[in-house]
Amino acid sequence: MPDTAADTNGRAGGCLCGKIRFVVTGEPDYPHVCSCIHCQKRAGGPLQSWVGFPLDGLRWTGDGEPTWYDTFPGETKRGFCPTCGSHLAALDYGDTTIGINLSALxxxxxxxxxxxxxxxxxxxxxxxxxxxxxxxxxxx
Structure with missing residues (x-):
């Protein structure tokens, strides 16, 4: 069973099937929901929820890393599990913060x-x- 404590070691999370796991450390930044068309289509629902963490505080701990899809080519990519399809993260190219899907925590x-x-x-x-x-x- 995954560690669910938000302690000094960070916040753990992962995909539905458990293949991709991660830990993020640092202060959460700008937790919000997004109802853009891309988030609606990716989530299969009316919105997705996101929170930022320092990119250098992200560590993939499972059996691999997400598969990345450029939703805005050259600007933003989204990470998902290739096995179960869970949406995990978003990254703007050149940014120092990674967006983590709140439901992945x-x-x-x-x-x-x-x-x-x-x-x-x-x-x-x-x-x-x-x-x-x-x-x-x-x-x-």
Missing amino acids: DNQHDPHLAPVNQSFRSTAVAWLPQVPDTQLSTAG
Whole structure:
């Protein structure tokens, strides 16, 4: 069973089948939900939830690394498990932060992981209540 503690060793997570595992260390940055068309199609639902961590604090610990797909060629790639299809991460080329899909984390109950905003509200489905912008940020 995966370690679910968010301790000094980091936060553990992985895919549904358990093949790809990871640990991220560092402070979580800008937890939010995204309702852009790409996130909706990848998630198979109305939104995905993300949180950033320092890229140098990421360590893949399972039987491999995700398969990467360029959703915005040359700008952003998304990592998923090639076996079970779980979406795990997003990385903007040249960035020092990696976006981790909140549902990929073993312990999602940490209050520091509660979404502070909703990106791409204009493409959100009408029946879904919006997440309030508690950070008052213009970051997308």
